[in-house]
Structure formats: structure tokens, C-alpha cells
Amino acid sequence: MRGRNVLVGLVVTALVGAPLAGIALAQGKELFIPLLVYRTGPYAPSGIPIANGFVDYFSLINERDGGVNGVKLAWEECETQYDTKQGVECYERLKGKNGGADVVNPYSTGITYQLIPKAAVDKIPVFSMGYGMTAAADGRWFPWVFNFPTTYWSQASAVIRYIGQQEGGLEKLKGKKIAHIYHNSPYGKEANPTLEELAQKFGFELTLLAVDHPGQEQKSTWLQVRRLSPDWIFMSGWGVMNQVAIKEAASIGFKMDHFIGNWWSASDADVIPAGDGAKGYKGATFHAPGTNFKIHQELFRVLYDKGKGAAKKEAVGEVLYNRGIVNAMFTVEAIRTAMAKYGNKPLTGEQVRWGFENLNITDKRLEELGMKGFTHPVKVTCEDHEGAGPVLFEQWDGKKWTLVSEWVPVMKDVVRPKLEAAAVEEAKKLGYTMRDCAKEK
Amino acid sequence: MIYREAGQFKTSYASDQAIFPIPQDRVFVGVVCVAAVLVPLFANEYWLQAILIPFLIYSLAALGLNLLTGYAGQLSLGTGGFMAVGAYSAFKLTSAFPGLDIVVVFLIAGLITAGVGVVFGLPSLRIKGFYLAVATLAAQFFLIWLFNRVAWFVNYAPSGTITAPPRTVLGVMVTGPQATAGARYLTALALVAVFALLAKNLVRGRVGRAWMAIRDRDIAAEIIGIRPLRTKLLAFAVSSFYCGVAGAEFVFLYLGSAETLAFDIALSFLVLFMVIIGGLGSILGSFLGAGFILLVPVFLTNAPRAVGIDLPVALAKQLEVMVFGALIIFFLIAEPSGLARLWQIAKEKLRLWPFPH
Numbered sequence: 001m002r003g004r005n006v007l008v009g010l011v012v013t014a015l016v017g018a019p020l021a022g023i024a025l026a027q028g029k030e031l032f033i034p035l036l037v038y039r040t041g042p043y044a045p046s047g048i049p050i051a052n053g054f055v056d057y058f059s060l061i062n063e064r065d066g067g068v069n070g071v072k073l074a075w076e077e078c079e080t081q082y083d084t085k086q087g088v089e090c091y092e093r094l095k096g097k098n099g100g101a102d103v104v105n106p107y108s109t110g111i112t113y114q115l116i117p118k119a120a121v122d123k124i125p126v127f128s129m130g131y132g133m134t135a136a137a138d139g140r141w142f143p144w145v146f147n148f149p150t151t152y153w154s155q156a157s158a159v160i161r162y163i164g165q166q167e168g169g170l171e172k173l174k175g176k177k178i179a180h181i182y183h184n185s186p187y188g189k190e191a192n193p194t195l196e197e198l199a200q201k202f203g204f205e206l207t208l209l210a211v212d213h214p215g216q217e218q219k220s221t222w223l224q225v226r227r228l229s230p231d232w233i234f235m236s237g238w239g240v241m242n243q244v245a246i247k248e249a250a251s252i253g254f255k256m257d258h259f260i261g262n263w264w265s266a267s268d269a270d271v272i273p274a275g276d277g278a279k280g281y282k283g284a285t286f287h288a289p290g291t292n293f294k295i296h297q298e299l300f301r302v303l304y305d306k307g308k309g310a311a312k313k314e315a316v317g318e319v320l321y322n323r324g325i326v327n328a329m330f331t332v333e334a335i336r337t338a339m340a341k342y343g344n345k346p347l348t349g350e351q352v353r354w355g356f357e358n359l360n361i362t363d364k365r366l367e368e369l370g371m372k373g374f375t376h377p378v379k380v381t382c383e384d385h386e387g388a389g390p391v392l393f394e395q396w397d398g399k400k401w402t403l404v405s406e407w408v409p410v411m412k413d414v415v416r417p418k419l420e421a422a423a424v425e426e427a428k429k430l431g432y433t434m435r436d437c438a439k440e441k
Numbered sequence: 442m443i444y445r446e447a448g449q450f451k452t453s454y455a456s457d458q459a460i461f462p463i464p465q466d467r468v469f470v471g472v473v474c475v476a477a478v479l480v481p482l483f484a485n486e487y488w489l490q491a492i493l494i495p496f497l498i499y500s501l502a503a504l505g506l507n508l509l510t511g512y513a514g515q516l517s518l519g520t521g522g523f524m525a526v527g528a529y530s531a532f533k534l535t536s537a538f539p540g541l542d543i544v545v546v547f548l549i550a551g552l553i554t555a556g557v558g559v560v561f562g563l564p565s566l567r568i569k570g571f572y573l574a575v576a577t578l579a580a581q582f583f584l585i586w587l588f589n590r591v592a593w594f595v596n597y598a599p600s601g602t603i604t605a606p607p608r609t610v611l612g613v614m615v616t617g618p619q620a621t622a623g624a625r626y627l628t629a630l631a632l633v634a635v636f637a638l639l640a641k642n643l644v645r646g647r648v649g650r651a652w653m654a655i656r657d658r659d660i661a662a663e664i665i666g667i668r669p670l671r672t673k674l675l676a677f678a679v680s681s682f683y684c685g686v687a688g689a690e691f692v693f694l695y696l697g698s699a700e701t702l703a704f705d706i707a708l709s710f711l712v713l714f715m716v717i718i719g720g721l722g723s724i725l726g727s728f729l730g731a732g733f734i735l736l737v738p739v740f741l742t743n744a745p746r747a748v749g750i751d752l753p754v755a756l757a758k759q760l761e762v763m764v765f766g767a768l769i770i771f772f773l774i775a776e777p778s779g780l781a782r783l784w785q786i787a788k789e790k791l792r793l794w795p796f797p798h
Binding site: 011037039044048066077078079084085088089090093096109110113116117118121133184185186190192193210212213250291421422426429430431 | 485486487490491495505589599601604606607617618619666695696697698699700702703705720727753755757758759774
């Protein structure tokens with residue numbers, strides 16, 4: 001019966017020990033930012049580089065500048081495995097730490113949907129950079145949520161514009177067959193309404209093909225693709241689904257330069273497993289790949305040469321790593337903007353929210369940050385939390401990603417009216433009222 | 442010494458048939474109930490929102506599965522699917538009738554789930570054991586597929602997500618973003634308390650005895666006059682009702698918004714593990730199992746940091762999964778009858794304490 005005694009001991013330990021969790025720490029002297037990451041599970045190939053990029057930029061700010069205007073950044077990672085239930089647990093655990101979180105980055109559209117209703121109540125802004133609920137880009141209805149530089153809907157419109165450019169004009173799209181292969185989750189479905197509207201407008205034939213979580217099994221989807229033989233394929237995938245899709249496309253001999261991933265479906269980890277077959281695969285992005293920017297030299301100098309980097313040195317410059325840098329940069333600049341108004345001290349979530357809403361990153365500022373040409377200037381306003389920034393296209397040459405387009409503008413005239421209508425719809429579900437932006441400032 | 446029945450005589454049928462025949466038990470249960478009601482005064486939001494509310498909801502789901510698997514002996518892997526039916530029907534109901542009290546919505550959603558459960562319970566008349574588990578697995582996949590594909594279930598939301606709108610119980614806001622964690626907790630607590638009491642009485646009465654007879658040997662049960670058709674389908678109906686209510690609460694009181702992924706096969710297994718670890722055929726076991734499965738990972742995540750070891754999150758997560766898996770195996774070897782059995786042994790020991798033979 002010794003086993004049973006050990007058992008009793010374990011149960012008692014768990015019961016007594018569990019309350020240790022969630023002990024709130026005293027008021028912090030730092031800017032606290034919880035990071036919901038996923039370094040394990042089926043989405044880890046996408047989750048690891050983005051988390052590393054994020055952490056490295058924060059470390060750089062702390063090491064090189066001694067924090068943001070002298071106030072140190074503090075962060076704590078929490079593993080979500082891209083699972084909404086674990087994400088909520090993480091958020092609840094971390095939101096009150098160090099005197100309260102200043103901003104939360106959910107890194108998952110599913111978790112973003114969970115956090116949007118909580119944001120206004122907890123007074124913590126949600127920054128879902130280029131993901132999350134598109135309708136939340138209408139800041140009049142969703143003051144606490146930010147999804148600049150561009151949303152899924154805008155991205156889809158830019159992809160169609162790019163395809164039009166390749167075909168020799170948007171009017172040439174008539175009669176073309178375009179397939180959208182998407183992750184069967186809120187994330188993957190986001191682009192569908194926009195694509196449907198554009199299909200009507202430009203007269204191309206749209207086929208929607210869903211891939212169920214986690215996406216390791218796609219034989220039936222690609223059988224449909226073979227039967228359909230579309231002219232272009234657009235993909236909204238994530239994690240392991242991307243690698244499988246690219247391998248499948250290569251194995252049926254699809255023209256890879258007519259296969260475009262959205263910005264969550266075009267990273268190094270997605271194409272490498274397919275080997276040479278992935279050559280020519282394209283992806284959307286809102287920042288450049290590679291390490292040819294001043295910011296990377298700074299990262300190498302301050303962190304990696306001293307062995308303080310979060311990632312392997314070779315992984316710096318991967319697409320998603322760079323996205324982590326951009327995300328962290330936007331966060332830090334929003335804090336800086338807020339500090340210009342509220343002073344150089346630890347801020348509350350409400351103050352940081354003001355910073356996000358009045359964020360204006362110009363070309364000049366990007367140059368100061370060592371990011372000239374790395375990403376596009378962005379301006380956020382009370383009405384517009386999206387910025388509707390343009391989109392770049394990159395192509396995999398078998399070894400690295402290279403940019404193959406100029407900045408392609410989004411179709412704001414198509415997206416914005418739909419977005420405003422959707423915002424009313426979504427806000428109604430939560431019982432929100434519209435605020436008057438003229439009264440802000 | 443304290444816990445002893447000597448000198449307590451039952452003088453009426455009512456006292457002999459009470460759920461808790463020993464006064465000490467009644468006092469203990471009373472204290473637990475009062476403590477449970479007072480919890481929102483002391484617990485912080487993390488505890489309420491991330492641990493206690495899911496604990497109550499999982500307990501209800503485990504209770505439902507325990508009635509079916511533990512009492513009636515019908516193995517089911519469709520719990521996630523049935524919870525999804527509850528969640529989506531509650532969502533449809535409350536968007537069609539916004540004025541309806543949310544508890545009423547939960548109950549109707551439970552009834553709808555019961556209907557669906559009966560349909561998927563029909564094969565249980567012909568197939569048994571593991572084969573039935575496979576049949577219920579079909580329910581799981583079919584239902585999730587259905588909610589994913591048919592946009593009507595999500596009111597044509599482009600994202601396919603259902604969101605809990607603000608709704609009230611007796612004038613108090615309990616769902617939606619403005620509802621306090623305390624109000625949500627008390628709603629979940631009230632529902633689970635009522636349903637646990639109902640379940641306890643159900644299994645002590647004619648229905649429960651018929652279920653257990655079917656579970657132990659169905660041919661013998663049939664010979665003594667128990668109709669398998671009605672008994673098995675009733676078990677599926679009641680179990681699905683519980684799971685449906687739990688599913689509705691899962692979205693409305695806990696998550697706030699959900700997609701079908703929240704109800705995938707992993708959820709079915711999770712609830713099944715709760716039942717097995719808590720104890721098959723035990724009402725208390727459903728609660729203990731839910732507590733174990735929910736609390737131990739939280740404890741394992743926080744333990745290294747509490748003692749000052751700062752592990753990288755990925756390593757901590759992998760360690761958590763490994764330790765948790767090892768614990769379950771160890772557990773099933775040390776006490777195959779579950780946590781409820783441990784509780785029983787503790788009570789027997791306490792009866793002799795401090796002078797064991």
C-alpha cells in the first residue's frame with residue numbers, strides 16, 4: 001500500500017500547492033508585457049521564431065537603451081500551444097502581474113477573439129498585428145483592439161490586386177479560377193467574405209477549400225485542386241498545415257509561382273521541408289525578409305555577439321523572426337508615444353492604449369530605428385486601427401526569401417465599407433456603443 | 442473519534458434513506474456548500490475565471506459522462522460533440538429569443554442535446570463496449586463537422602465563431618464581457634449543485650438501479666424485466682442533457698466565445714479521463730476527477746517558478762505533459778478505482794482513528 005500513501009501525498013501537495021499560482025506581485029517599476037507564445041505543439045514551427053524575434057527586440061531596447069526612455073521593459077512568456085483554453089488561463093494569470101499588463105499580444109486569432117471582450121473590462125489593449133478580428137479595425141466600436149498594419153481582408157484584396165498585376169490588369173481576372181485553401185478556424189475563414197465580394201466584382205471563379213485542424217492530412221483537398229486545376233491558389237494556413245500544403249502542391253506539380261501564401265503561410269519553416277519542390281512559392285508580407293538592415297546589425301552587436309540572443313544566430317532574419325521584431329517595435333513605439341503625453345514612467349494599460357491610437361511611425365522614424373525599407377510607415381487614428389498599409393510579395397528561391405514586388409496597395413474602397421458594417425454587427429453582439437472620435441484627444 | 446456512528450439510530454425510513462445518513466457528513470457537506478458560496482468574496486479573478494469556473498463546468502460534463510459510462514456502462518467518446526450541441530443550440534436560442542433568461546436557455550439547450558444524444562445512442566442497442574465507443578466517435582466527428590460547415594449555426598458570422606452576448610439571470614448580468622467573474626461562478630455553482638443532487642437521487646432510485654443492472658449484465662437485467670431499449674436510451678438522454686448544459690456554460694460562462702476547435706476530440710478524452718481518474722460510477726468522483734485533471738497541470742506549471750527555478754516555457758510545458766502523463770499511469774496502478782475510492786478509504790480510516798486495530 002505504499003503506492004497509495006505516495007498518492008495521498010501527491011494529492012495533498014497539489015491541493016496545498018496549487019494556490020501558489022496567481023499570487024499577484026507588488027506594483028512594478030517596469031513596463032510589463034505578457035507574451036502568449038507557443039513553442040510546443042503543432043504550431044511551434046510558426047510560434048518559435050516569432051517569439052524569439054519579439055524577445056530579442058525587447059532585450060535590445062533594455063540592453064542598449066536601458067529601456068524605453070529609461071523605463072525597463074519586463075515580460076513573461078506563457079505557453080499556450082495555440083489553444084484558446086490555455087491562452088485564457090495564461091492571460092488571466094499574467095494580466096495582474098507587475099502592477100498590471102500594459103498590452104497583450106495573443107499571437108492567435110482564436111485567443112484574440114477570447115480577449116477582445118475582456119480588453120475593455122480589464123483596460124488592457126489587445127494588439128493583434130495583422131491577425132485577429134478584422135472588424136475590430138473600426139476603432140469607433142473597438143477602442144481597445146488594434147490590428148495594424150493591415151488586416152486579413154485588406155491583405156486578401158492586395159493579393160487579388162497582385163494576381164491582377166501578374167495577369168496584366170485586374171480586368172484580365174475575368175474567368176480565371178482562384179482557389180482559397182484555408183485553415184478551418186476563425187483565422188482561416190477571415191478572408192473568405194472579401195474574396196467572395198472581389199470574385200463578384202472582377203468576375204473570377206472562387207473555390208473555397210477548408211483544411212481541418214491541425215492540417216497534417218490534406219490529400220482530399222489536393223485531389224479537389226487537381227480536379228479543379230485553378231490558375232492561382234491563395235492559402236491561409238498556419239503551423240504544420242503550411243508545410244504539408246506546399247509539399248502536396250509540389251507533388252501534384254502545381255506551378256509554384258502561382259501559389260501565394262498569406263503572411264502567416266510564408267515562412268522559412270514552411271518551405272524548407274518541401275525541398276526543391278517549394279522553389280518559386282510566393283508569400284505576402286508587410287516587412288522584408290533577411291538581415292540586411294541596420295536593426296539586425298544592432299541585434300548581432302548587442303545580443304548575439306555576447307551570447308544573449310534568444311534564437312540561433314542563423315535563425316535571425318527568418319520571415320517570422322523579423323515579424324516578431326516588427327511587432328515588438330510597434331509595441332515599443334506605442335509606449336513611447338504614450339510617454340510623450342504621460343511622462344517617462346511605468347504606464348497603465350489605458351495610457352498605452354492612447355499611445356497605440358496616436359501612433360504615427362514615419363519614414364524618418366523608421367530610419368532612426370534602423371528599419372528603413374524594412375517595413376512601411378504606419379499611422380493609426382481613432383477611427384482606423386488598421387492603417388490599411390500596403391503589402392509586399394516575396395518568393396522562395398530554394399535558399400532564401402527575396403522580395404518580388406513593390407508595395408502593393410490594398411483596396412480600401414472595397415474593404416472599409418464591409419469592415420464598418422461588420423464592426424456594427426460584432427459590436428452589437430457584445431453590447432458596445434459607438435464612440436465619437438471627434439471628442440477624443 | 443470525531444467521525445463515528447456509534448449511538449446513532451435510524452428511527453424512520455426517511456433518515457435511513459438519507460443521502461448523508463451520518464450527521465458528521467451533513468455538517469461537512471454544509472460547510473463545503475457555504476464555503477463554495479462564499480468563495481467569490483476571497484478568490485481573485487484568476488482563480489475564479491481560470492480555475493474554479495472551468496472546474497465546475499468540467500465537473501458537470503464529467504457527471505454527465507459518468508452517468509452514461511460509470512452507471513449504465515455505455516462507453517462514449519462523443520462528449521465533446523454533445524457539449525458542442527449544447528453550446529450552439531444555446532447560442533441559436535439566445536440570439537432568437539434575447540429576452541429569455543439564460544438559465545432557461547441552458548436548460549432548453551440541454552433538452553435539445555438530450556434529443557441528439559438519443560439518436561446517437563440508438564446503435565448502443567446492437568453494439569457494445571469498444572465498438573460502441575467507435576460509434577460515438579462518429580457522433581463526435583459528425584457534429585463538429587456539421588457546426589463547422591453549416592453557417593446557419595453561427596448566424597453566418599464570417600469567422601465561424603460564436604460569441605456569448607450579454608444576458609441576465611434574475612436581473613444580474615452573468616454572460617458577456619460586463620459580467621463579473623463572481624456572478625458567472627455562482628451561476629455555474631448553482632447549476633452544478635442542483636444537477637449533482639438530481640444525479641445522486643437518480644442513481645439511488647429505480648432508474649439508477651436499472652442502469653447498473655444493465656451495466657453489470659444486460660441479459661440478466663432483461664430477464665428480471667428491465668427493458669434495455671428504454672433504459673439505455675434514457676441513460677444517453679440524461680447524460681447528453683448534462684453534457685449539453687455543460688457545453689452551453691462552457692461558452693457562455695467560461696470562454697465567452699468559441700469555435701468548433703474548442704470541442705474537438707481532445708475535450709472528449711479529457712472528460713473521459715476525469716471520469717476514470719475520479720472513479721467510474723461515483724458522483725463525488727466526477728468532481729474529484731475534474732479537479733485533478735484541471736489543477737495538477739496548473740500546479741505543475743507554477744511549481745518550478747514558485748520555488749525559484751526559472752525554466753524556459755517550452756521546457757516547462759513539455760515537463761508538465763510528461764509528469765502529468767506519468768502521474769496518470771502511476772495513479773491507475775496505485776488506485777484503479779479512482780479518487781472516489783481514496784476518499785472512501787480515508788473515511789473508513791477516520792472512523793477508527795485514533796485507535797486502529
